[in-house]
Amino acid sequence: MGRAEARRAQQGSARRAKTKQKKSGIRRLFTWKKILGTFLGVCLLGILGFIGLYLYVDIPNDGNKQAQLQSNVYKYADGKILARAGQVNRENVSLDRIPWAVQRTFVAAENKNFYHDSGVDLMGTARGILNTLMGKGKQGGSTITQQYVKNYYLTQEQTVSRKLQEIVISLKVDNKLGKDKILAGYLNTSYYGRGAYGIQAAARAYYGVDVDKLTVSQGAYLAALLQAPNQYDWSLATADGKKRAQERWAYTLNNMVEMHWLSPKQRAKQKFQRPKDPKPLPGVGGQTSYLVAEARRELLAAGVDGKQLDAGGWTITLGIERDKQKALERAVKRKLTGDLNAKARKVDADAQLGATSVDPKTGHIVAMYGGAGYPKHYTNNATRSDYQAASTFKPLILASAMQNSAQTQDSVPITPNTIYDGHNRRPVVGGTIPFAPPNEDERDYGRITVQTATNNSVNAVFAQMGQDVGLENVKKTAVSLGMDGSKMDVKPAMTLGTMGASPLQMAGAYATLDNHGKKVTPTLVTKAVHSVNGVDTEQQLKDPIGPEVLDRRTADTVTSVLTGVVNDGTASEAVKNTAYKAAGKTGTSDDDKSAWFVGYTPKLVTAVGMFGESPNGGAQVTLKGTGGGGRVNGGGYPAKVWADYTESALGGDDGGDFDLETDMGAAIPPTTTPSPTATPSTTPSPTGTPSSTPSGTPSTPSGRPSHTPSGRPSSPTTPSGSASPPDGGVDGGDTSGTTSGADGGTGGDGNGGTKGANSLPGFN
Numbered sequence: 001m002g003r004a005e006a007r008r009a010q011q012g013s014a015r016r017a018k019t020k021q022k023k024s025g026i027r028r029l030f031t032w033k034k035i036l037g038t039f040l041g042v043c044l045l046g047i048l049g050f051i052g053l054y055l056y057v058d059i060p061n062d063g064n065k066q067a068q069l070q071s072n073v074y075k076y077a078d079g080k081i082l083a084r085a086g087q088v089n090r091e092n093v094s095l096d097r098i099p100w101a102v103q104r105t106f107v108a109a110e111n112k113n114f115y116h117d118s119g120v121d122l123m124g125t126a127r128g129i130l131n132t133l134m135g136k137g138k139q140g141g142s143t144i145t146q147q148y149v150k151n152y153y154l155t156q157e158q159t160v161s162r163k164l165q166e167i168v169i170s171l172k173v174d175n176k177l178g179k180d181k182i183l184a185g186y187l188n189t190s191y192y193g194r195g196a197y198g199i200q201a202a203a204r205a206y207y208g209v210d211v212d213k214l215t216v217s218q219g220a221y222l223a224a225l226l227q228a229p230n231q232y233d234w235s236l237a238t239a240d241g242k243k244r245a246q247e248r249w250a251y252t253l254n255n256m257v258e259m260h261w262l263s264p265k266q267r268a269k270q271k272f273q274r275p276k277d278p279k280p281l282p283g284v285g286g287q288t289s290y291l292v293a294e295a296r297r298e299l300l301a302a303g304v305d306g307k308q309l310d311a312g313g314w315t316i317t318l319g320i321e322r323d324k325q326k327a328l329e330r331a332v333k334r335k336l337t338g339d340l341n342a343k344a345r346k347v348d349a350d351a352q353l354g355a356t357s358v359d360p361k362t363g364h365i366v367a368m369y370g371g372a373g374y375p376k377h378y379t380n381n382a383t384r385s386d387y388q389a390a391s392t393f394k395p396l397i398l399a400s401a402m403q404n405s406a407q408t409q410d411s412v413p414i415t416p417n418t419i420y421d422g423h424n425r426r427p428v429v430g431g432t433i434p435f436a437p438p439n440e441d442e443r444d445y446g447r448i449t450v451q452t453a454t455n456n457s458v459n460a461v462f463a464q465m466g467q468d469v470g471l472e473n474v475k476k477t478a479v480s481l482g483m484d485g486s487k488m489d490v491k492p493a494m495t496l497g498t499m500g501a502s503p504l505q506m507a508g509a510y511a512t513l514d515n516h517g518k519k520v521t522p523t524l525v526t527k528a529v530h531s532v533n534g535v536d537t538e539q540q541l542k543d544p545i546g547p548e549v550l551d552r553r554t555a556d557t558v559t560s561v562l563t564g565v566v567n568d569g570t571a572s573e574a575v576k577n578t579a580y581k582a583a584g585k586t587g588t589s590d591d592d593k594s595a596w597f598v599g600y601t602p603k604l605v606t607a608v609g610m611f612g613e614s615p616n617g618g619a620q621v622t623l624k625g626t627g628g629g630g631r632v633n634g635g636g637y638p639a640k641v642w643a644d645y646t647e648s649a650l651g652g653d654d655g656g657d658f659d660l661e662t663d664m665g666a667a668i669p670p671t672t673t674p675s676p677t678a679t680p681s682t683t684p685s686p687t688g689t690p691s692s693t694p695s696g697t698p699s700t701p702s703g704r705p706s707h708t709p710s711g712r713p714s715s716p717t718t719p720s721g722s723a724s725p726p727d728g729g730v731d732g733g734d735t736s737g738t739t740s741g742a743d744g745g746t747g748g749d750g751n752g753g754t755k756g757a758n759s760l761p762g763f764n
Contacts, residue, residue, distance in 0.1 A: 070312030074292055076322050077366070077526065083288045089205070089310075090197035095184040097212050098199060101261065102219030103183060108255035109223035109248070111144040114183070119145035119174025120167050144186050145170045151189035192222060193229030194278050195310040206275040216253075216262070217273045224248035230306040234275045236297070246272055280374040287329065290370030290380040291318060291524065298525045302541055308530070317527040319364030327648035328355060328367040335640040336610075339627040347625045352613045353641065354381025356507040357606040357649065358522045360514040363544025365504075365524045366604075367649070379618075385484060385502040387594040387611045387620065390587030391457045391634070392506055393478070393497030395558050397466050398450065399513070400477035402554040406469040414468060416451040416561050416664045420461040428492055431467045435492035440588070451666055454561050455569030457586065459496055466495035480549040482508035482521060497587060506598045507607035510584075513562075514600045516661075517555035519546030552661050559583050559600075559658055560665025567666060571597060574639035578647060580655040583667075586634030592623045597638035599646070601655035606646060608638040 071084040095103070107114045111121075121143050142150070149170045173182060192202035202222050203211045214222070224245055225232050232245035253270055256262035280289035295316055300306055332353055342349035357367040370380035400406070401414040409429055412418060422445025427436040437459040439445065445458050453461035466474050471490045479485040487499040504522055511520035523544040530537045562583035566575045570586040574597075584599025598607040610632065612623040623632035660667060 072309070072312050072314040072316060074288075074295060075315065075317045076320050076325075077318065077364070078322065079317070080322065082318065082320070083284055083292055085284050085292050089195045089201045090188070091200040092188045092198060093200045093211055095180055095187075098184075098187065099212065099214060099216075099219070101216045101256075102199075102211075102214050102222075103187075104256055104259070104261040105216065105219040105223040105252050106187060106226075107144065107183070108259060108261065109220070109252040110147070110226065112255055112259060114144045115179055117143055117145075117174075119143060119170040119182075121146070142166075143170070145174050145182050148182055148186040148189060149173055152185055190226055191229060191307045191310075192225050193233045193306050195306075205278065207273070208276050215273065216256075216266075217249075217270045220249045220252040220256075220270075221245070221273065221275065223252050230300055233278075233306075235278050236300060277379070279378045284374065286373035287325070287368070287370060289374035290382065291320060291368060294368070294380065294383060295525050298523065299528055299539065302525075302528075302539060304528070304539060313531050315529045315531070316525060318524050319359070319362070319366055319526045320368070320524070321366045323651070324357060324367040324649045328357060328369050328645045331641050331645035331648065332369055335644050336627075336637050339637075345625065345628060347621075347623070348627065349615050350612045350621050351623060351626050352377070352381050352611045353608065353637075354384065354503045354611070355606060355608045355641065355645070356382045356503045356522060357604060357645070358507045358511045358520065359603070360511040360520055360600065360605050361545075361603075363511070363520045363523050364526055365507075365522050367606075367645075368524070381503070381609065381611060383502050383504050384611075385487065385500045385505060387500060387609065388589035389483075389497040389499060389501035389506060390589040390594060390596055391459075391462075391497055392585050392587035392596045392598045392607075393499070393501075394454065394457065394462045394495075395513070395562060395585050396478050396481060396483075396509065397462055397469060397474050397495060398454070398561065399481075399550055399554055399558045400474045401465060401469045402557060403477060403550055404469060404473050406473070408468050409464075414450065414465060416449065416454075416557065416666075418450050419447050420450060420453060420458075420464060422446060422448045422453055422458045422460050424460065426460040426464070428463050428467050431492055433492055435463060437463050437493075437496060451561055451564055454585075455564045455666075457565075457570055463492060463495045467492065471495075477550075478509070480519070481512050482519070497589070503598075503607040503609045506596070506609070507605055510598050510600055510607065511605040512549060513555045513559050514583075514602070514605050515545070515555075516552045516659075517548050517550035519549045520544060520605075521546060556658075556660040557662040557664050560660055560662050560667035562666075563658070564666030566599065570633070570635045571599070571639045572635075574635055575599065575643045578643060580646070580650060580653075581657055582646070583658070584639075584642070586639065588631075588633040592632050593620045595623060595632050595636065595638050596634045597642045599639075599642050601646065601650065602658050603653070603655045604646060604649060606642055606649075608642045610638050 073084055074082040076082050111117070146166055149166050153169055154166060177185075188198040188200075190199075191197055192199075192205070194202075194205040196202040196205040199222065200211045202225070203209055203214050203218075206222065206225075207214065207218050209218075227248060228241075228244075230236055231238075231241045232248065234242065234245070237245060249272060253262060253267055257264055257267050278293070280293045284292050295318060296309065299309060299314075299316070332355070336351070336353055340348040340351060352371055353369065354371065355367070355369040356365060358364070359366050368382045370382045371377040398414075398416075406414050408414060408418060408420075422439070424439045424442050424444040425436045427434065439459050440457060443456075445453075445456070445460070448456075448458065448461070450461065450465070452458075471492070471494060474494070475485060475488050475490055478488065483499070483501060483505050487501070488494055489498070508520050508522045511522065512518065514520075521542075521544050523541075525541060528539040528541065530539065560583075562585055563581070565571050565585055566582045568576075571584055575582055575584065580601050582599055582601050584597060587596035587598075588594070593612045595610045596608065598605075600606070610623065612621040612626075613619070614621045624630065626632050627637070629636070658667060662668065
């Protein structure tokens with residue numbers, strides 16, 4: 001070996017020795033004996049600490065009586081107090097009043113080992129403490145005993161010290177009280193949503209029964225609610241929330257089978273029992289009951305925790321203006337309820353009316369009428385959406401046509417001046433589903449402009465227009481304006497407004513038209529402040545005014561057209577001779593089960609809906625004969641209520657003129673003078689332009705359409721008092737043949753009914 005190799009070998013030995021020396025030092029410092037000793041020492045300290053905590057912390061003499069609970073204050077727009085509400089809704093019951101199987105649903109859902117544990121889930125608690133230390137917020141894993149201790153003795157504070165207190169008190173409570181008292185306390189202190197604390201209040205709130213009448217299925221739903229009261233509340237839940245609620249319900253029942261508390265045969269018989277709709281808060285009646293309930297719904301939708309809201313301490317300001325609210329209530333009494341006499345006419349007891357009035361510039365709801373109020377009528381007629389919108393939907397078809405630059409079957413752009421065939425029961429051309437709807441009262445119109453068709457609410461024209469625009473496009477436009485797409489069956493009959501809608505939704509859609517196409521989402525709550533220990537926190541709310549959903553020319557043109565309905569159409573009798581400029585649309589559904597007028601001035605939009613509802617069970621019934629008259633339509637009671645209210649609400653202000661950027665529609669003066677003659681010719685002019693101007697009456701005395709061999713009407717017409725339509729106007733296609741509506745057409749019962757179109761009395 002040379003000198004170089006020897007030197008390298010010597011250096012390597014030195015390094016190995018040095019490394020060995022370091023390792024030996026680490027091993028001496030961290031021997032297994034020291035590690036084990038340290039671990040045991042920590043455990044001993046932990047045990048001693050817990051023993052000290054156990055001896056130090058005792059069960060409080062008095063439970064948490066929720067002394068911090070306050071009322072919520074609801075204010076008008078001017079700051080005056082509307083109502084105080086939000087008191088705790090609780091009635092404690094003994095365990096023997098709660099059916100045995102219902103008791104077990106809660107154990108199966110929350111803590112299957114409840115009857116065998118010591119009151120604490122150590123693994124779940126350790127996980128909860130770790131997550132709290134890591135800042136992950138509220139965590140599960142608590143036993144029923146722990147939840148009872150937290151609800152009754154402690155607070156909802158998420159801290160390690162509170163969690164350690166919970167553990168100690170839970171161990172002592174389990175040893176002292178026993179399982180039955182703990183379960184009773186848990187069921188009576190838990191929060192179930194809808195302001196209900198305790199199982200008795202929950203049974204009343206969700207199923208309208210006392211706790212001793214609850215079924216196993218109902219108990220399983222209430223048990224499921226405890227995981228997420230607001231998300232699983234059927235009246236508030238999204239589609240996903242309802243799915244999760246039913247999954248939790250099924251999970252609970254399956255656990256009962258596993259625990260031998262329910263046989264497989266009994267489990268198979270269980271059906272999910274849908275909860276009842278919520279009722280207004282006790283102690284708040286009249287219109288206030290509806291306003292408080294709607295404000296609560298809005299705040300929950302805005303992200304406010306239901307338990308926090310019901311605990312009180314909120315000051316909630318509404319957009320309701322006292323003078324307008326009183327004016328609306330007076331208008332309903334003067335123009336409707338004052339005419340009704342349920343003792344003399346049974347049908348008068350079926351009449352319900354709802355209305356929503358909105359400021360189109362702010363989106364705030366300034367007045368709302370929901371019905372007779374709690375306790376006479378729980379359903380808010382202003383927000384209910386189970387009755388058909390009828391012909392108030394037609395302006396949205398025209399809006400969709402213009403927004404999408406739609407054309408007729410003959411490739412002519414659809415505008416207020418476009419000519420359509422208005423013959424009664426005229427078959428729609430171009431669709432895959434046969435549809436030939438009747439006009440109101442089987443009236444027969446010839447070739448008329450879209451303006452005249454709107455004034456007279458001609459079904460034949462809008463049925464064809466919907467096909468020309470495309471039903472999916474019509475639905476898309478309607479949804480963008482605030483209507484509920486889930487209630488729209490995309491079939492030809494939707495052009496007659498067969499979908500369910502509420503006065504609230506329709507007010508929003510028409511307010512968007514009034515606001516020149518910028519989306520308006522009517523909003524009741526304008527400000528909400530929560531006060532805790534003198535510290536105020538304001539809830540963030542969405543702006544009711546959204547982005548542009550219709551271009552201004554489209555929105556303004558539709559408004560211009562709708563002034564014709566007021567001045568020379570179905571609403572003219574009730575609204576025409578007013579001191580203010582107005583636009584609007586009437587609507588009457590199948591068998592007169594609903595009647596509407598949605599109208600607006602430049603400063604105020606109000607939707608009035610009248611609904612036939614049987615007092616016995618709430619079934620939809622006809623309004624015919626209400627008030628001692630015959631048919632009830634939108635130009636009657638709804639339009640009269642609207643006109644009376646609007647005049648008072650404007651307070652002598654004429655509202656100014658509509659600021660319209662359009663050169664079409666009834667609000668725009670005609671550029672030509674119509675022909676003075678009204679005698680129809682026997683054949684249409686070769687260019688497709690009518691040779692005469694009709695008076696607006698049916699073209700044939702018999703009420704049946706008359707056709708030329710080509711299928712076009714023999715007596716073309718244009719609206720009286722308007723310009724003759726331009727050349728190139730079309731009627732939407734060939735009209736030969738008579739085809740009934742195969743898609744059912746109207747859904748007159750508001751729940752997807754399918755009467756054949758040819759049996760309809762007609763919408764207006």
